[in-house]
Amino acid sequence: MKNIPVIDKSILDQLNANGISYQTGRARRSFSDFKLQIGTDLLAYVLKKVTRKYLDLKPATIEKLPGPRAGRKYVLYAHVPFCESLCPYCSFNRFLYQEDRARTYFRNLRKELQIVADLGYKFESLYFGGGTPTILVDELVETIDLAKQLFGIREVSCETNPNHLTPEILNQLKGRVDRLSVGVQSFDNTLLKQMSRLSKFGTGEEVLRRIQDAVGVLPSINVDMIFNFPSQTEEILREDIRKTIESGANQVTFYPLMSAPSVSFAMDRAIGKVDYSREPAFYRIVNEELSQVYRPMSAWTYARKDITMIDEYIVEYEEYVGVGSGSFSYLDGSLYVNTFSLSEYDRMVNSGRMGISAIRKFEKHQQMQYRFMMELFDLKLNRTQFKQDFNQSIESSLWLEMLFMRMMGAFSKTSKRDLLRISPDRGYLMVVMMREFFAGVNILREQARQALAPNERLMCLVNDKVVS
Numbered sequence: 001m002k003n004i005p006v007i008d009k010s011i012l013d014q015l016n017a018n019g020i021s022y023q024t025g026r027a028r029r030s031f032s033d034f035k036l037q038i039g040t041d042l043l044a045y046v047l048k049k050v051t052r053k054y055l056d057l058k059p060a061t062i063e064k065l066p067g068p069r070a071g072r073k074y075v076l077y078a079h080v081p082f083c084e085s086l087c088p089y090c091s092f093n094r095f096l097y098q099e100d101r102a103r104t105y106f107r108n109l110r111k112e113l114q115i116v117a118d119l120g121y122k123f124e125s126l127y128f129g130g131g132t133p134t135i136l137v138d139e140l141v142e143t144i145d146l147a148k149q150l151f152g153i154r155e156v157s158c159e160t161n162p163n164h165l166t167p168e169i170l171n172q173l174k175g176r177v178d179r180l181s182v183g184v185q186s187f188d189n190t191l192l193k194q195m196s197r198l199s200k201f202g203t204g205e206e207v208l209r210r211i212q213d214a215v216g217v218l219p220s221i222n223v224d225m226i227f228n229f230p231s232q233t234e235e236i237l238r239e240d241i242r243k244t245i246e247s248g249a250n251q252v253t254f255y256p257l258m259s260a261p262s263v264s265f266a267m268d269r270a271i272g273k274v275d276y277s278r279e280p281a282f283y284r285i286v287n288e289e290l291s292q293v294y295r296p297m298s299a300w301t302y303a304r305k306d307i308t309m310i311d312e313y314i315v316e317y318e319e320y321v322g323v324g325s326g327s328f329s330y331l332d333g334s335l336y337v338n339t340f341s342l343s344e345y346d347r348m349v350n351s352g353r354m355g356i357s358a359i360r361k362f363e364k365h366q367q368m369q370y371r372f373m374m375e376l377f378d379l380k381l382n383r384t385q386f387k388q389d390f391n392q393s394i395e396s397s398l399w400l401e402m403l404f405m406r407m408m409g410a411f412s413k414t415s416k417r418d419l420l421r422i423s424p425d426r427g428y429l430m431v432v433m434m435r436e437f438f439a440g441v442n443i444l445r446e447q448a449r450q451a452l453a454p455n456e457r458l459m460c461l462v463n464d465k466v467v468s
């Protein structure tokens with residue numbers, strides 16, 4: 001293994017005397033794990049503090065986003081916050097589905113898209129996230145068609161649930177959606193039942209069959225999985241990985257289970273408390289098993305080796321425009337957040353405004369840290385681009401972050417002068433970084449939910465009658 005100092009016997013004796021057991025035969029591997037554990041604990045602690053500061057939003061009264069800047073590329077994100085049942089672990093912006101509210105919402109989404117088009121934006125990529133964007137497929141199709149017409153979009157990604165992988169829905173998406181991302185979480189029926197997904201979305205066997213049938217209908221299928229469920233054993237995880245590969249999906253995302261204050265009660269009751277100490281070992285299994293067939297695209301997304309070509313300098317979109325309730329936009333160093341309230345969103349869009357309700361302007365140093373985290377999450381960082389954009393080298397501007405990463409042996413020896421790569425055995429560092437960032441975003445969502453009117457808050461509570 002790389003970057004691991006040789007441990008002499010006296011250090012081992014000291015560690016053993018402090019209750020940390022190390023065997024000389026396995027010392028290199030164990031010390032590396034120990035170092036990674038200390039490093040990730042420290043990283044989690046620091047990031048908890050930093051992200052709270054980062055995401056300290058101020059109320060905004062602006063009607064629209066600033067217009068596009070010449071030469072910049074942006075991606076468009078559209079949020080559809082409705083689900084047929086609410087999963088106990090999920091803290092995303094989502095409400096229990098009601099057809100009339102969802103139809104009004106889609107109409108408003110199209111109005112907000114028109115406002116963005118009037119500002120002069122063009123996009124090549126559109127991402128529909130949720131919630132469940134396919135919940136009203138006729139409305140979704142109309143919205144995709146409008147977006148294609150307004151912005152010249154060439155590639156559409158969309159999230160869905162396994163019960164929507166029917167020939168009727170897939171036929172409507174054909175020619176419109178290029179990448180469909182299906183939330184599976186696990187193929188194990190006991191786990192699916194605990195997550196309240198079994199009765200609504202189908203058994204593991206049904207879900208597997210539906211994905212296999214969908215592969216080839218659309219250009220790309222991604223499967224979303226979660227690892228480290230409290231009752232997930234190593235055997236269940238290995239079986240989940242095996243079935244994911246068997247599904248034929250050309251992309252797989254394996255998220256670590258993340259808890260959030262808004263769902264911790266429902267989550268503890270339904271699936272148990274998350275034990276983060278198991279996370280590195282489970283992540284290693286995911287990485288080792290998947291790497292037979294897939295190659296990592298980010299710290300938790302993998303693409304089939306035989307299909308996807310990876311361009312080292314593929315255009316990454318740092319800046320994005322978000323439409324819909326609870327969506328985020330990141331433009332020119334500022335984060336804009338749309339209202340989480342459906343009635344407020346309705347009122348704003350129908351008075352000719354976008355749904356923006358809060359803003360956070362990042363200072364230059366914070367913008368650099370954001371770039372550092374987001375690029376390294378995708379396992380590589382373009383130093384030359386960094387210098388061009390910020391007029392400072394990454395070594396001089398983020399020397400502390402770089403020192404930490406080097407001490408952790410984070411960078412691969414195959415890194416080039418202008419491209420830093422995360423070492424294959426250090427991807428877990430980026431998992432922890434992103435997990436803590438999401439934890440910060442979850443606190444923000446929680447604050448937004450606290451501000452909802454009582455009838456809307458009821459719509460986002462996990463309802464036993466619906467999810468049983």
Ligand SMILES: C[S@@+](CC[C@H](N)C(=O)[O-])C[C@H]1O[C@@H](n2cnc3c(N)ncnc32)[C@H](O)[C@@H]1O
Pocket residue numbers: 083089090091092129130131132159160161182183184185224225226255256257258259
């Ligand atoms: C927010 S959902 C939206 C798409 C769709 N409704 C679904 O269930 O997949 C997207 C993905 O986020 C992931 N996710 C949601 N809550 C999570 C949590 N607490 N921890 C880890 N991953 C989570 C799940 O893998 C899920 O498939």
Ligand code: SF4
Pocket residue numbers: 082083085086087090091092094130131132161183
């Ligand atoms: S994970 Fe469950 S609650 Fe969350 S968006 Fe997907 S279906 Fe809805």
